[in-house]
Amino acid sequence: xxxxxxxxxxxxxxxxxxxxxxxxxxxxxxxxxxxxxxxxxxxxxxxxxxxxxxxxxxxxxxxxxxxxxxxxxxxxxxxxxxxxxxxxxxxxxxxxxxxxxxxxxxxxxxxxxxxxxxxxxxxxxxxxxxxxxxxxxxxxxxxxxxxxxxxxxxxxxxxxxxxxxxxxxxxxxxxxxxxxxxxxxxxxxxxxxxxxxxxxxxxxxxxxxxxxxxxxxxxxxxxxxxxxxxxxxxxxxxxxx
Amino acid sequence: xxxxxxxxxxxxxxxxxxxxxxxxxxxxxxxxxxxxxxxxxxxxxxxxxxxxxxxxxxxxxxxxxxxxxxxxxxxxxxxxxxxxxxxxxxxxxxxxxxxxxxxxxxxxxxxxxxxxxxxxxxxxxxxxxxxxxxxxxxxxxxxxxxxxxxxxxxxxxxxxxxxxxxxxxxxxxxxxxxxxxxxxxxxxxxxxxxxxxxxxxxxxxxxxxxxxxxxxxxxxxxxxxxxxxxxxxxxxxxxxx
Numbered sequence: 194x195x196x197x198x199x200x201x202x203x204x205x206x207x208x209x210x211x212x213x214x215x216x217x218x219x220x221x222x223x224x225x226x227x228x229x230x231x232x233x234x235x236x237x238x239x240x241x242x243x244x245x246x247x248x249x250x251x252x253x254x255x256x257x258x259x260x261x262x263x264x265x266x267x268x269x270x271x272x273x274x275x276x277x278x279x280x281x282x283x284x285x286x287x288x289x290x291x292x293x294x295x296x297x298x299x300x301x302x303x304x305x306x307x308x309x310x311x312x313x314x315x316x317x318x319x320x321x322x323x324x325x326x327x328x329x330x331x332x333x334x335x336x337x338x339x340x341x342x343x344x345x346x347x348x349x350x351x352x353x354x355x356x357x358x359x360x361x362x363x364x365x366x367x368x369x370x371x372x373x374x375x376x377x378x379x380x381x382x383x384x385x386x387x388x389x390x391x392x393x394x395x396x397x398x399x400x401x402x403x404x405x406x407x408x409x410x411x412x413x414x415x416x417x418x419x420x421x422x423x424x425x426x427x428x429x430x431x432x433x434x
Numbered sequence: 435x436x437x438x439x440x441x442x443x444x445x446x447x448x449x450x451x452x453x454x455x456x457x458x459x460x461x462x463x464x465x466x467x468x469x470x471x472x473x474x475x476x477x478x479x480x481x482x483x484x485x486x487x488x489x490x491x492x493x494x495x496x497x498x499x500x501x502x503x504x505x506x507x508x509x510x511x512x513x514x515x516x517x518x519x520x521x522x523x524x525x526x527x528x529x530x531x532x533x534x535x536x537x538x539x540x541x542x543x544x545x546x547x548x549x550x551x552x553x554x555x556x557x558x559x560x561x562x563x564x565x566x567x568x569x570x571x572x573x574x575x576x577x578x579x580x581x582x583x584x585x586x587x588x589x590x591x592x593x594x595x596x597x598x599x600x601x602x603x604x605x606x607x608x609x610x611x612x613x614x615x616x617x618x619x620x621x622x623x624x625x626x627x628x629x630x631x632x633x634x635x636x637x638x639x640x641x642x643x644x645x646x647x648x649x650x651x652x653x654x655x656x657x658x659x660x661x662x663x664x665x666x667x668x669x670x671x672x673x674x675x
Contacts, residue, residue: 281609282604283521283524283528283608283609283613284609285603286600286603286604286606286608286609287524287527287528287615289599289600289603290528290531290532290535290596290597290599290600290607291531292599292600293595293596293597293599294531296595297596298538298539298596354534354537355531355537355539355596356531356534357534358533358534358537359527359530359531362526362527363527363530366527366531367524367527368522368523368525368526369523369524372524374528
């Protein structure tokens with residue numbers, strides 16, 4: 194039976210951009226598990242009401258609900274030992290370090306690219322919650338987070354510096370093959386890639402090359418997903434050629 | 435035959451504080467290799483003149499010279515496969531990520547604790563080179579790097595934040611046992627520990643606990659080494675009790 198992945202959707206249900214949900218999409222693809230994505234919105238959390246979790250990602254695997262991206266990754270490795278996301282305690286420690294670097298260096302820069310842009314893509318009913326919770330979290334307005342393309346990209350390139358050396362020497366954070374460590378960072382970058390009106394990784398050097406490798410894994414799954422830029426090009430307001 | 439490790443010494447040859455040399459001391463201890471430490475100073479590099487390297491650490495293993503801490507770590511694993519410092523490509527990638535985080539987050543904070551303090555411990559003949567090269571590197575005077583104990587410790591705790599999550603969950607950056615990833619960070623912290631007039635890790639939470647675990651490895655090798663604080667207590671200017 195297919196695993197259900199409850200994933201944050203924007204007003205357009207094809208735009209699914211949660212960084213934490215992307216970690217789990219990639220984890221499910223990595224393990225070759227069959228899954229169905231179910232759109233979820235801040236304005237209607239009833240689909241996961243029985244889960245015990247009030248945020249996504251949440252998965253439902255048969256009768257079992259699991260929430261929180263790290264807990265889901267551990268659950269998947271425990272329940273489906275094929276194609277481990279993390280091979281051992283060393284591998285888990287490496288992924289936790291990537292979580293730490295994302296928290297201290299990458300997210301603080303990424304929010305300037307993505308938070309206001311993500312807000313604009315939400316359904317109207319979700320916007321008040323999102324604005325209030327994020328403005329409390331960042332202690333400023335969503336508009337104040339937006340420093341413009343030039344400064345946001347420069348800040349992002351700086352926030353990604355810690356990854357430059359390893360991604361110059363290795364194909365993946367996991368070495369010769371991706372591990373959950375790769376998906377932890379990828380989720381943050383894919384979030385920006387989907388919601389940002391400009392391509393955010395232009396200045397990111399070897400990290401941009403690694404991002405493209407991740408985009409092309411699993412039949413190019415992530416590369417094929419619409420972004421706000423592709424959606425705009427193909428959108429109803431664009432005259433046909 | 436014992437491996438020779440050429441290691442930066444202060445005026446007092448017992449004070450050996452180079453962060454890069456500490457990585458290699460710990461690596462040699464990890465592998466259980468017999469080694470002899472040979473003091474080296476900026477003011478007299480003749481001992482390694484035949485090596486092809488103009489900075490330490492440099493090791494001499496029989497007729498073979500190897501310099502640069504990362505290259506030495508790889509050499510040791512290749513030449514002495516017992517007790518690997520890094521088990522595979524994933525392990526190497528994790529250590530390179532720690533190098534990256536040290537470069538972007540830890541060193542910029544650590545220099546405020548350690549650079550002026552290290553300068554004061556050098557032999558007089560080494561000081562002009564050290565001052566000129568470091569002032570060019572940091573684009574300020576050594577004195578300007580020194581922001582005082584309170585601010586330096588707060589900055590250091592912030593620079594170490596990326597490691598908090600992993601070192602709360604794991605004993606070591608390598609998971610259940612130390613790997614070269616651990617020694618990469620340890621070198622930077624041991625440098626500060628030796629040269630700083632105050633204990634620098636008071637505010638560093640789980641990282642401080644991990645530092646103590648590393649200090650106590652290999653018969654407490656690192657814990658037993660004199661620091662400027664212990665040297666002061668035992669020094670000739672202190673009246674005997």
